Amino acid sequence: MSAIRLDRVRKGFGDGTRYRRVIDEFSLEVAAGESVALCGPSGSGKSTLLNLMAGLLPVDAGTLTLRHDGRSFELSRLGESERTALRRRAVGYVFQFFNLVPTLTVLENVALPLALNRLDQHLPEAQQRLAALGLGDRLDAYPETLSGGEQQRVAIARALAHEPAIVLADEPTGNLDARHSEQVADALFAEAQRLGSALVVATHSAAVAERAGRIVGLTQ
């Protein structure tokens, strides 16, 4: 059973006078525990696809189904608030920039999805995960005091804290050097694998893409 399924999905953007189709008849299935890398040039629609999967954007046509706790949800049939609720429970998201809430500490950033899902009792595990990622002594630090690599590791810990069915990562190593990229990619793939989450990574990095079970190429 696939954790996420896209069937002939279309998406475009317009400003009233011009319209540009970014995603055209795109289909994809990702099973639970599977990892997929989305590769393609800038503007090919990688980030748009992730935003569609997260329910941040509605599809123009086609169907997009997420599976969570044994139930399937077709996103185009859900309203904004229902999509938000589903995203909160079923999706973990890692961005390239602006990944952490600047006014929350490391621990609070990780506690946020747990708190939103009323899973506060899992906080000690999240703390352990942070410690395992080498951030045990930075729990009270604010994001602005962390390095880029540390910030991305916190973001991964946060994305996985509530054990989501689907993890989406948009260029998670895009602004890191090779050494830190490796650390972050290791953490992301290992944690998703451990939790049995479906992982979809949009990346330009061949090193990251190679770690995925499957690579999907996108063209402009």
Add this chain to the structure above:
Amino acid sequence: MKLLLRSFVRFFARTPWATLTAGLGIALGVASTVATHLLGLAVSDQLGARTAPHLRGVTHVAERVDATMADYFDLRRQWRRGELPQVEWITPVVQGQLVAAGRRYQVVGADGFRLAAPGSSASARRNSIRADASLELAPKAVLQLAGERWTVAEVVDAGHENAVFADIGDALALLDRPADHLDYVALSLKAPFKGVRDALERLFPGLAAGLPADVEHLAGWTVRPVASVRPEQQFGNAVLFTRGALGLLALVVAWFIIYLICVLSLRRQQLLMTRLSALGVSRRELAAGFLGAIGVLAGVATLVGIAGGHGLAALLLRLSMAGIAAPPVMEMSAVVLIKALFSGFAVALVGAGVAFIRRAPGFLQPPAGRKGVRWGGAVVALALIAAGVTLEETGLYGGFLAVLAGSLIATAWVGPLLRWLRDAFEARRTGVGYRHGSSDGTAATTRNGLLFRLAMREATWHEADLGVALGALILAVGASVGIGLMVGSFERDFMRMLDQRLAHDFFLELHDQGGAALAHALREAHPGVVAVPLGERSVRLQGYTVQVGYADFTVAETARYGYAHALAPDQALASEALLNALGLSVGDSVEVGGEPLSIVHEFSGFGDVAPRLLVQAQAAAERFGALHYDRLGLSGLSAAELERWLAGAAPDVVVRQRAALRAGALDIFDRTFAITRALTLVALIVAVAGLYNAMMALRLNQRASVALLRALGLSAAEQRWLALMRGGALGVFAVVLALPLGLFIGVVLCDVINPRAFGWSVALSISAADWALPMTLGLAAAVAASVLPVPEESA
């Protein structure tokens, strides 16, 4: 350079919502400045137009015991010989009362040529008088006074009730005084700081009224400011000054906001500037482009503000004068235009320049707070408060300086308090037990706990973005609370006084009828009726014009003034203003008509234009001879019975009912404070516009955070809740600081400014109604600024 300016102006044009709100903020600031100025000018002109003819241009009066015309001629000779260089001109004045055909007239005599209005042909013709408008006489009307016919040459709105003005010889004849009688000499003295005073008055109408009068010495004479013979002028000046000072407060708030808008505009353009800077555009060129664009925006907003301010002033004046008189036509003088242009255009440019120096690329972090300067400033401000409140000599300026210093302390500490709150909050967070899931820690990582924490940090972490706007809001809410407390306390005192004073069911205004005879006839016709004849005349005591009221002061009658005993013939009740003016207190004696009266009680005399003394009719008769009664207090009769009786006995008597008098007095009270309330509301609206601008800029800066929270699954309702908590926290912060400031302003207005301005103190009573509304408005404004939508295009 053209391209650079174009890029900045286009930035404004492509973000119309943000530009509109910034322009609106500047326009509101200018509008409040213009409206305040025009209102002050209109009130000032109205008061100035009511100057009595004999006091036109007079600055001081000189008196001496048993002064005669010979003394005046002696003084005039000294002046003509150049021995009194400080004197510009002098003129003798006599004044007194005359009762003719049952009506009492105030007679004022001065040089006939000086009495004539400038350019008037009606000068010193013999047997001609000028009549005050209150006499309701037409020009050329003929009056029979002291056995002669007198023609009304001119009707003047002098604000002197029942006054006739005549050449000094005629006045002496009317008053039946000897030819060498003299009451005082009116002087025009050269003021050493006249230029400063005039400039101040032109810039801030009404403020010069609070300047202390110049003190002069003439050998053998006692010299006093003209207000001592014209107390209504002193009263008017105090009203003017208070309004002028409030206008200054509105101006400060407006300048705060205009500066803030410049800072925020700069922050919005930070990215554009960084990119231009990276392209090699110099700081000087960036500054020129930014200032040029701000100049265009401020120029347009200033023009809108000038038009809006004129309209606002006209509206407020029309509302406050409805039913009283036609509001004066307000003209835009060069001064108000300069003031508006300075407030809108120059403050915006200077603000933009300062903001650029502090925040432009290369100076991204605001300068560190100068702790020493702040503490030093606070000590100086406290010293100013102490001096202004305790030193009587500082007059009204001392009182308002104290208010200004208090306001400065409240606003200067916004930043440090926000930092302190942030630190206190963090100290609590890092406390033992937080991290390991104790009760405290669990609460902190629950959904509501985290959202609350997030909201509090959003509120306390952005001192640079919100500090100035919060300062302006605190100032506006504080002033509104303070003025509300003063007006509310005054109203309650005033109503208490009205309840006492209007103990009689009816007050009859008498003209031709003898008050005593009418009272006697009423008592005979209706046994059991209480009819008290009331009379009044003015006397000069220690250089002050004092109204002496007389009646049969039984226990019931003295109760109207809060005294529980009947008055003995050698006792008197004194108004607070009289005790203050003469430096007396209860238990002291005051000499009237050559004999002492013991002051046994002090009463409040809100609305009295002159100090008052109340004595038994018997004591008045001993001192003044035959008494004339103007009014009759009446109880124990129905309106219908009274009407029936008067129709036969005295059809010309005007009857005023207690309820109507009370309603009329309260209506005047409300009108007096309508403009004051409106001005504070305008300042509040300007501050709210500023806070919305600040919140908008902050929220635009935080769009990435908001997008992130949305991606994490924060629902729209939770985001609104977050904004509500943030706005609520800012609002609570502002009103918590504004409340002590408001209380302080209220205390200074009641206990310092009112006694110094009007001669009476107001007992400060704190009623929730007075402070709840401005506090609620302030809180609602902060919440609205946080919750109201920020259009995407503002970015």
